[in-house]
Amino acid sequence: MKKVLALLLAMTMAFSLTACGAKEEGNPAPAEGGEGTEAPAEAEGGDEAAPAGKGYKAALLLNGNLGDKSFYDSANAGLTRLKEELGADVFDFKVEQMGGTDQDQPKWEPTLLDYCDSGEYDVIIMGTWQMADPLAKAAAEYPDQKFMFFDEQFDFAGNGDPQNIYNILYKQNEVSYLIGAAAAMMTTDASIEGIDPATKKIGFLGGMDNAVINDFLKGYEQGAHDIDPDIEVVTAWVGDFVNSATGKELALAQYQNGVDVGYNVAGNAGLGQIEAAGDTGLYAFGVDSDQAALLPDYADRIPTSALKNVGNSLYRAIKLDLEGQLTYGTTEVLGFAEGGVEIVKDAHYEEMLPENIRTKLEELEKDIIDGKIVVDTAIER
Amino acid sequence: MLESLLSPEFFNAILRATTPILFAALASSVASKAGITNMALEGIMLFSALFGVIFSAMTGNFFTGLLLTMVIGGLIGWFLAFFVLNLKTDEILAAVAINLIATGGTVLLMLAVSGDRGSSTSIASFSAPRIVIPLIDKIPFLGEIISGQNLMTYLAILAVIIMHLFMYKTPLGLKIRAVGENKNAAESVGISSRKIQYIALILSGVLASMGGFFMSGGYMNMFTKDMSAGRGYIALAASAMGGNTPIGASLVSLLFGAAQALANMMQLTDIPHELIQMIPYLTTLIGLGVYSYSNMKRRQKLAGK
Numbered sequence: 246m247k248k249v250l251a252l253l254l255a256m257t258m259a260f261s262l263t264a265c266g267a268k269e270e271g272n273p274a275p276a277e278g279g280e281g282t283e284a285p286a287e288a289e290g291g292d293e294a295a296p297a298g299k300g301y302k303a304a305l306l307l308n309g310n311l312g313d314k315s316f317y318d319s320a321n322a323g324l325t326r327l328k329e330e331l332g333a334d335v336f337d338f339k340v341e342q343m344g345g346t347d348q349d350q351p352k353w354e355p356t357l358l359d360y361c362d363s364g365e366y367d368v369i370i371m372g373t374w375q376m377a378d379p380l381a382k383a384a385a386e387y388p389d390q391k392f393m394f395f396d397e398q399f400d401f402a403g404n405g406d407p408q409n410i411y412n413i414l415y416k417q418n419e420v421s422y423l424i425g426a427a428a429a430m431m432t433t434d435a436s437i438e439g440i441d442p443a444t445k446k447i448g449f450l451g452g453m454d455n456a457v458i459n460d461f462l463k464g465y466e467q468g469a470h471d472i473d474p475d476i477e478v479v480t481a482w483v484g485d486f487v488n489s490a491t492g493k494e495l496a497l498a499q500y501q502n503g504v505d506v507g508y509n510v511a512g513n514a515g516l517g518q519i520e521a522a523g524d525t526g527l528y529a530f531g532v533d534s535d536q537a538a539l540l541p542d543y544a545d546r547i548p549t550s551a552l553k554n555v556g557n558s559l560y561r562a563i564k565l566d567l568e569g570q571l572t573y574g575t576t577e578v579l580g581f582a583e584g585g586v587e588i589v590k591d592a593h594y595e596e597m598l599p600e601n602i603r604t605k606l607e608e609l610e611k612d613i614i615d616g617k618i619v620v621d622t623a624i625e626r
Numbered sequence: 627m628l629e630s631l632l633s634p635e636f637f638n639a640i641l642r643a644t645t646p647i648l649f650a651a652l653a654s655s656v657a658s659k660a661g662i663t664n665m666a667l668e669g670i671m672l673f674s675a676l677f678g679v680i681f682s683a684m685t686g687n688f689f690t691g692l693l694l695t696m697v698i699g700g701l702i703g704w705f706l707a708f709f710v711l712n713l714k715t716d717e718i719l720a721a722v723a724i725n726l727i728a729t730g731g732t733v734l735l736m737l738a739v740s741g742d743r744g745s746s747t748s749i750a751s752f753s754a755p756r757i758v759i760p761l762i763d764k765i766p767f768l769g770e771i772i773s774g775q776n777l778m779t780y781l782a783i784l785a786v787i788i789m790h791l792f793m794y795k796t797p798l799g800l801k802i803r804a805v806g807e808n809k810n811a812a813e814s815v816g817i818s819s820r821k822i823q824y825i826a827l828i829l830s831g832v833l834a835s836m837g838g839f840f841m842s843g844g845y846m847n848m849f850t851k852d853m854s855a856g857r858g859y860i861a862l863a864a865s866a867m868g869g870n871t872p873i874g875a876s877l878v879s880l881l882f883g884a885a886q887a888l889a890n891m892m893q894l895t896d897i898p899h900e901l902i903q904m905i906p907y908l909t910t911l912i913g914l915g916v917y918s919y920s921n922m923k924r925r926q927k928l929a930g931k
């Protein structure tokens with residue numbers, strides 16, 4: 246019994262010693278008495294060479310991991326670009342990968358509060374709807390800490406109107422408008438291989454029926470109907486963002502019933518639609534990352550992808566902040582005009598879409614930027 | 627809509643949706659017959675889906691990939707058995723641990739192997755082929771259903787027959803059932819219940835791993851994060867409703883597969899998708915209700931009421 250007790254004590258001590266190390270891995274150290282509270286401050290200064298002087302420091306808290314080839318990588322790329330441009334002594338940042346699974350969720354809020362507590366960062370950046378509640382709490386508790394929050398509307402009115410949050414949203418409806426227009430033009434274009442111009446149906450595969458995904462859908466429908474009011478938009482919902490096999494079944498059902506072109510807005514489940522397009526020899530538009538580049542086996546089924554450029558938007562926001570031009574306490578919705586959204590236009594895109602479609606898309610994009618086309622939204626702003 | 631329901635594509639969709647559930651339901655039935663609830667099916671399937679991709683890419687063909695994946699499935703089954711039988715862990719807790727490890731572990735492994743976190747797109751894996759049966763594929767309608775399925779679907783049907791014969795016509799099958807029925811009675815006639823339960827759990831792991839392999843090497847052609855998406859749990863229900871017999875479990879799996887395929891097809895209509903997405907679960911509830919009602923009737927009959 247004594248041995249066991251001694252062993253336990255030794256382990257506890259060893260654990261509290263490693264607490265600082267664990268911090269950097271993204272595991273918030275269990276606060277064990279005195280040591281726990283010291284840990285964050287120590288950890289931050291620890292391994293990274295601290296920037297000389299008092300440069301602008303940002304912390305990027307990801308409720309997920311780098312390597313998603315989407316939002317988080319984009320955010321990291323944008324900040325890296327800014328750091329390279331300005332130099333590490335003017336701007337530096339740290340990425341904290343908190344993990345994105347249900348099991349990781351309990352540590353998001355403590356990690357955020359630890360970062361606020363350290364007081365070392367000019368701004369703490371995070372995104373997606375799952376971080377909204379932890380952020381609301383942190384913003385109220387640390388009124389002097391500045392935050393940037395992307396890809397989900399922050400409820401300013403419902404949280405005592407905090408003046409330390411800058412909220413970035415993306416006009417996914419604008420970029421989806423272009424995709425919808427492209428899909429509508431493709432489905433009636435007999436010159437594209439595999440297309441049956443007789444059936445005027447285009448598909449949409451959504452993950453969960455929430456406001457953001459519906460905003461995608463709304464733009465997509467409007468874009469399609471502006472090209473041809475007779476186009477039917479067939480929608481299907483997976484019910485989550487992971488069930489790729491069900492996503493594939495839903496997409497197959499669409500393709501087998503006259504849909505020629507689809508648009509997947511369903512996270513990993515959306516990969517099912519792309520596979521279904523591969524199986525049927527039809528087409529699917531990508532989302533959130535350049536899926537044609539990401540999925541070389543299916544590249545010839547993916548004309549282009551709709552992107553939210555999180556990196557661009559953070560780059561822009563921090564630059565504005567450095568110049569003193571950024572207003573905290575507000576929400577900005579970035580569309581084509583601000584470089585917040587885009588569709589992939591590379592050699593692959595030019596190869597897959599006929600010139601008349603591409604020219605039309607350029608025109609439409611310009612009309613959106615000029616305000617000649619106003620795209621409907623599913624989100625009340 | 628009706629037209630789509632009567633098309634061969636719909637029946638193909640049913641078989642596709644049924645296959646992974648069927649393997650896992652067989653896995654659950656053999657474990658249950660040996661007296662252990664194998665809750666770890668979900669985790670085993672998820673691990674196998676990833677290992678299927680990795681092994682088939684490493685060895686250059688799907689078949690060795692499948693065999694190695696089955697070994698992994700067996701190992702996880704052994705692992706579970708070790709914890710439950712040797713270390714006396716609660717079988718549900720050990721299984722939950724395996725499922726949780728699978729969620730994070732597969733992503734970690736995928737990252738280590740391919741540098742991806744969401745899906746295994748950069749691993750050039752090989753899937754089980756679709757089998758076209760000559761002559762039969764010429765039969766109108768039926769031919770399109772009987773022929774042209776994925777190899778794993780045929781293996782699943784074969785597995786039902788083999789498992790039925792194994793459980794009811796072989797000495798080992800009898801021993802498994804005896805241990806599950808009454809461990810002490812079985813031991814009193816010299817059967818090592820621990821050995822038998824080890825065998826049953828390893829077999830259960832192997833069967834579940836075949837279902838997992840199909841997920842990423844047949845149903846889809848890549849691994850995506852959390853792709854088993856609850857199929858292991860659905861299979862547990864299917865097995866229980868089917869009375870934990872191979873035939874019963876497979877029939878209920880087919881019912882669940884049909885419900886899922888119907889729900890998918892119905893999304894083409896204007897019916898609100900929230901209602902449609904209830905269909906598979908509603909089927910489960912109704913099925914369980916019918917099952918327990920008929921059980922109750924039988925018991926009443928036996929009691930002579």
